[in-house]
Amino acid sequence: MGPAVSARRQAGREPGAPGRGTLRAREARTGWALISPTVVLVLVLVVLPILWTVVLAFQDLRLIRLRTAGLFGDYTFDNFADVFGSPGFWSSLVTTLMYAGGGTAASIGLGLVAALALRRGFRGRTLVRASLLLPYVAPVVAATFVWGVMLNPQFGVVNELGTGLLGWDEPIAFLSERPSALLTVIVFEMWRSFPFAFLFITARLQAAPATLEEAARVDGATPTQLFRHIVWPQLLPTIAVLALLRFIWTFNNFDDIYLLTGGGAGTDVISVRVFDFLISRGDIGAASAQALVLSAVLLVLVTVYYRFAAKDEVA
Template sequence: MSQREAGVRRGPRRRADSRFVVAALLPAWIFLAVLIGYPLVKVLIDGFSYSNLVNPSVSGFAGTRNYSDVFADPHFTGALKNSVIWTVGSVLGEYMLGLGSAVLLNRRLKGRGIFRMLTFIPWLVPIIVAGMTWEWMLNPDFGIINSLLVRVGICDSPVNFLGSPSWAMPTVVFVNIWRSFPYYTITFLAALQAIPPELKEAAQIDGASAWRSFWSVTFPQLRSPSLIIVFMHLIWTAVNFDFIWVMTQGGPNYATMTLPLLIYRYSMQDFNVGMASALSTVMLLGTSVIFVVYYRLRRNLSEEIVG
């Protein structure tokens, strides 16, 4: 059989295979289009339109009016600042605590399995349950945290952690770190166990201290998982709504108001879908920039490893 005849016979089979692939993936494409595509396009359109949840007569093309109204909102700057503090503070704390706990749990310790199990418990607690539990524990009247602080003499009187503008944001960041750091621990622990022991043995033979061995041998092996988990949590934390809403609802006096909560306020309290969509689009652009930075760093890291 000539190559031309074989190519002619393979042609219909390839077309049939292509049709089968398209038919198999079509339900998934439709699902993604309905679940993600349509809402995304709707938000982009509403950002340039007058739209109100309870007043259908409010309609029409708004141009950039919604965006100018968002930027002119006196609470926008504070919400942007709080979002940066919330995101950077949470991710930085989660990274440091997750890396430290992973290094400790990777050592040969007595009862290591029990410590690993206890470390993972906060990640298993649902956000709503964790937020409500901490809100109860931090209550200045009957919370166990204030009771312990007063009894041991650290505080003279109970501290209203969630009701004080100066304490509210550090408190919700701390609680978020407590709940999310086990995810980092799991990731780094898996990466640490994948490091060849020969590298550590070579460092010990060369006389490197434990600290030097960690920074020169162990930490470079964690660059790839660090890059992935940090940028993934930057986006997750930046768009997080439920944790702060459960604990403070953006208060007191907008001290914990972030951009996702401001979007909720525009849409569900002011019923201004146009401004909510405009701010959502701004956040989409911001998270897209984070993704682009991640992609470039990831590509450079991959080229460095391959090279």
């Protein structure tokens, strides 16, 4: 918004300005005409479906009877009783929290290390920086497939090198045994998402004023002291926002775990359970109830995010 706009705005506020109402009204009409297709699309394909999930969660609806069943009426609390009462639910919630917490911490940690290591320029930095972003843009199906083959106990390269060079007694079934599967999906999440944190933190580092650090260096601060007392405090707000965003996304992540383990071996996160209830069991009501629980947690997180970080973003 340049000064011209504010000048126009002031001109509009002048009491005697001719045609003020009609210009204003015409601008508003054009604005609504231009934005309304998007608003309609988002309402129909995002907002209404979310509201409809609430209705579905209180119904006993099966996939097989979907084409004949009435879509409204016959409300019941059975789905929630099923969801909260089933033995898998609470352990699944714990798994999801561990996955989201671990994945968030690991990806931000590695992103921070990468941003600091690449902070000073060197020949080929642009290329290195671009290469580090590849896991984030690569198709998730290809990435999970190649990781699955790499970690395969029969002919995967990791197990071959581990037994051959590192002296492992036997191949590790990374994706199909209990503690290792959850750890592996967290490492995968770190590999795939650290570029996001890396980009964010790099942008923040570039915006940090050099004078502060120079002054501290003149006063005799060592590199670690510089980081601890000058750089880290400046990064902290960025990292807080990042942590929240990454936690929200990892908490809801479906693709990575579904494709890596299918939710087996102690990686049964809630999003994969929603999918299983919907597709394998064909139980629409229970799937919706499950999704609602997920939304409730998400709603809390989004509210925190909005309060905390997004106030000036939304204009």
